[in-house]
Every structure is written in C-alpha cells, then in structure tokens.
Amino acid sequence: MNNNDKVKEELLTMLSEICGQLDELEGLLEKNAARTRKKLMNKQAEKMISCYGKMNDLEEKLIKDTSAQGTYTNTRSLKLELGY
Numbered sequence: 001m002n003n004n005d006k007v008k009e010e011l012l013t014m015l016s017e018i019c020g021q022l023d024e025l026e027g028l029l030e031k032n033a034a035r036t037r038k039k040l041m042n043k044q045a046e047k048m049i050s051c052y053g054k055m056n057d058l059e060e061k062l063i064k065d066t067s068a069q070g071t072y073t074n075t076r077s078l079k080l081e082l083g084y
Helices: 002-069
Strands: none
C-alpha cells in the first residue's frame, strides 16, 4: 500500500508540473498571438494608407486630364433609384 501511495504522489507531482508548464505556455502563446495580430493590423493599415494615397493621386490625375480636355463632369453625383 505504501508503494501505491508513493506512485500516486509522484504522478500528482508530475501532473502538477505539467499543469504549470501548460499555464506558462498559454501565457506565451497569448503574448505571441497579440504581438502577431498587432503586426498584421499595422501592415494592413500601411497598405490601406498606401492604396488611399494612390487612389487620390489617380483621382487628381483623372480630374486634371479630363478638365484639360473640357469633358470633366462631377463624378461624385448620387443617383437614386426606386426599386420595387
């Protein structure tokens, strides 16, 4: 019986150590995931800003080209339609 108690205590100790290691790993994974998420969001924001700048440049060029030809019309007008 004494031997069984010793084995149980060893198993409990090993399981406790594993539990502690898993808790530590969980914390590291959460930090890493948060860091990675932040990096991805920053990259996406940079790409969106870049696209926004390119789109503005193209709009300005289009306005400049069409106004030079005298064919510019306000392309920002809103058309409303009734749908049934």
